[in-house]
Amino acid sequence: YTKQHTQQGAQHGTQPLDVVIVGAGWSGMMSLVRMREQGRSAMVLEAAPEVGGTWYWNRYPGLRCDIESTQYCYSFDDKLVDEWNWSERFPTQAELLEYAKHVADRHELRRDIEFNTRVASMTFDEARDLWTLTAEDGRRWSARHVIMATGPLSTPKPLDIAGTEDFQGQLLSTTDWPHEPVDFTGKRVAVIGTGSSGIQVSTELAKSAAKLFVCQRTPSLSLPAFNRPLSDADRSKAKQDFAEHRERARDSIDGLGLATSGKSALEVSDEELRADYDAIYESGIPFAYLSHYTDTLFDMDANTKLRDYLGDRISQIVKDPDTAAALVPTSYPAGTRRLCLDTGFYEIFNQDNVALVDLKRNPIDRIVDSGIRLEDGSVVDVDVIVLATGYDALTGALKAINIQGVGGRQLREEWESGPQTYLGLAVHGFPNFYTIVGPQSPSVLSNMFVSIEQHVDWVAALIDDSEAAGFTRVEASARAQQEWVTHARDLGELFLHSKGDSWYVGSNVEGKPRSVLPYLGGVGPYRAKCDEVAAAGYEGFVRT
Numbered sequence: 260y261t262k263q264h265t266q267q268g269a270q271h272g273t274q275p276l277d278v279v280i281v282g283a284g285w286s287g288m289m290s291l292v293r294m295r296e297q298g299r300s301a302m303v304l305e306a307a308p309e310v311g312g313t314w315y316w317n318r319y320p321g322l323r324c325d326i327e328s329t330q331y332c333y334s335f336d337d338k339l340v341d342e343w344n345w346s347e348r349f350p351t352q353a354e355l356l357e358y359a360k361h362v363a364d365r366h367e368l369r370r371d372i373e374f375n376t377r378v379a380s381m382t383f384d385e386a387r388d389l390w391t392l393t394a395e396d397g398r399r400w401s402a403r404h405v406i407m408a409t410g411p412l413s414t415p416k417p418l419d420i421a422g423t424e425d426f427q428g429q430l431l432s433t434t435d436w437p438h439e440p441v442d443f444t445g446k447r448v449a450v451i452g453t454g455s456s457g458i459q460v461s462t463e464l465a466k467s468a469a470k471l472f473v474c475q476r477t478p479s480l481s482l483p484a485f486n487r488p489l490s491d492a493d494r495s496k497a498k499q500d501f502a503e504h505r506e507r508a509r510d511s512i513d514g515l516g517l518a519t520s521g522k523s524a525l526e527v528s529d530e531e532l533r534a535d536y537d538a539i540y541e542s543g544i545p546f547a548y549l550s551h552y553t554d555t556l557f558d559m560d561a562n563t564k565l566r567d568y569l570g571d572r573i574s575q576i577v578k579d580p581d582t583a584a585a586l587v588p589t590s591y592p593a594g595t596r597r598l599c600l601d602t603g604f605y606e607i608f609n610q611d612n613v614a615l616v617d618l619k620r621n622p623i624d625r626i627v628d629s630g631i632r633l634e635d636g637s638v639v640d641v642d643v644i645v646l647a648t649g650y651d652a653l654t655g656a657l658k659a660i661n662i663q664g665v666g667g668r669q670l671r672e673e674w675e676s677g678p679q680t681y682l683g684l685a686v687h688g689f690p691n692f693y694t695i696v697g698p699q700s701p702s703v704l705s706n707m708f709v710s711i712e713q714h715v716d717w718v719a720a721l722i723d724d725s726e727a728a729g730f731t732r733v734e735a736s737a738r739a740q741q742e743w744v745t746h747a748r749d750l751g752e753l754f755l756h757s758k759g760d761s762w763y764v765g766s767n768v769e770g771k772p773r774s775v776l777p778y779l780g781g782v783g784p785y786r787a788k789c790d791e792v793a794a795a796g797y798e799g800f801v802r803t
């Protein structure tokens with residue numbers, strides 16, 4: 260099947276594809292590999308002009324991955340593991356994009372990817388059990404199955420600050436950074452937002468900007484990455500250990516295979532706790548804080564020990580006590596927002612050219628021609644404003660498409676009060692429709708590659724099994740979905756994540772219903788549940 264053949268066929272309604280995949284990030288690329296291996300006709304529709312997803316779109320200075328390069332990669336292709344050599348412990352965006360391009364070259368993926376194609380709507384034809392997908396420019400494809408690889412963090416959150424159109428300087432966003440380099444030398448710059456993106460970009464801009472204003476509403480907790488170049492010996496060791504490490508990660512709670520002490524943070528002495536926390540701090544693996552003690556994410560007293568420890572670390576770095584105090588979060592439990600990884604973030608506040616603007620004390624009123632006006636009437640005058648204000652996570656990309664299932668059901672309406680899925684993989688009323696690392700699956704709370712590979716393989720097996728049995732329609736039952744939604748919600752309530760505001764619970768986007776979006780039951784138990792469903796003949800699916 261060539262691109263031209265399938266496109267013309269689909270457009271004339273004569274040649275429906277077996278599968279259309281939406282998105283050419285890690286999820287979509289591997290989905291295409293698997294569909295080809297099954298001998299299916301498959302196309303990927305991708306809004307960008309290149310593969311890579313997150314790592315194509317996001318290119319702001321300082322962007323790096325917070326998972327080690329030797330783990331943040333595919334395992335499905337042994338030769339790829341062998342031949343690719345990572346240069347640093349934590350990879351830059353540029354290196355990850357190169358890796359994505361290499362995978363596309365190696366598997367000759369581009370011939371079945373329609374780039375510059377944003378899917379605007381999708382409709383399920385109940386008479387033929389086929390999906391029709393329509394791009395923004397009106398081109399159409401039809402297919403039996405659709406794999407939604409649209410990304411958990413691919414849709415920027417709508418801007419909720421007034422006045423950007425009045426600003427006479429340069430307005431940039433971390434989510435859509437210019438492709439040509441931007442020179443900040445001699446410029447006064449304000450960064451709005453102090454999540455992972457804001458922290459990384461601020462650290463980098465502090466090196467060249469004449470004046471940098473870091474505008475913070477809610478502080479993050481960030482740890483030093485201890486990044487370093489990898490030696491040949493490091494790479495050989497990582498390759499040697501890769502299979503075993505990945506196997507451990509697959510069965511672990513966090514998808515990273517990090518060890519737990521099995522102890523409560525409340526049962527150990529202060530000395531032991533401090534020694535353990537120091538060791539994790541030195542390791543550059545922040546997520547180890549969440550798994551080391553069993554109760555950090557369940558018990559507020561246990562959690563406060565971590566917050567206090569990390570708060571002390573900040574005070575030891577930042578010289579001005581008021582600034583240090585403002586950088587320590589108090590409004591949410593530690594670890595219920597993503598812990599960040601940095602290379603010298605807190606240190607920038609000791610530089611003369613950097614100032615913290617505490618928006619909790621003095622919120623943004625609006626953007627004006629010369630900069631950012633605060634509620635007390637003062638104006639932060641700048642030449643450049645960088646928005647690092649985040650994403651409409653997990654549901655944003657799916658709800659951006661007008662998706663119509665059986666009986667005219669609209670996904671947007673079905674999810675009005677929060678996502679409704681079976682296993683975070685399928686949706687009742689939307690047959691032959693599968694979401695990769697979508698809401699109510701472990702997704703963003705894991706090593707994404709571990710979760711992506713599990714989802715893609717599971718969906719591929721479901722499609723294969725259904726096609727072999729002659730089923731043309733595969734749909735999650737209403738009951739199975741309801742049970743999963745209730746289970747995911749009840750589990751979410753047990754964790755401290757539900758107590759604070761963050762994109763994990765949707766509270767960052769105005770009007771978004773509050774619900775714990777990722778599945779908190781752990782990667783290993785989740786995988787076991789999916790395997791159980793498959794072994795029971797895809798229990799909870801109605802296949803006809």
Ligand code: FAD
Binds near residue numbers: 306
């Ligand atoms: P994506 O990479 O988001 O790919 C989705 C693709 O779908 C995109 O190319 C998009 O253009 C396309 N698409 C979406 N909607 C449509 C449509 N309607 N029509 C056509 N195409 C569409 N994870 C980590 O584990 N560690 C990190 O350090 C880390 N850093 C991150 C940094 C940033 C700035 C962001 C935004 C995310 C980060 N993540 C990180 C999460 C990251 O998104 C995942 O690790 C992973 O890259 C997701 O891959 P994906 O293929 O599922 O989705």
Ligand code: N01
Binds near residue numbers: 412459703
């Ligand atoms: O987005 P965020 P992000 N006025 O939502 C602030 C991954 N990632 O792009 O919390 C003022 O975390 C907002 O403040 P508040 C990673 O999973 C990884 O940084 O709403 N401020 C917050 O400080 C991450 O978690 C890497 O009070 C406003 C910030 O903007 C996820 O992507 C790098 C505001 C948004 O933080 C998202 O990270 C980058 C307003 N109106 C991303 N609106 C890694 O390296 C928002 N804010 C690993």
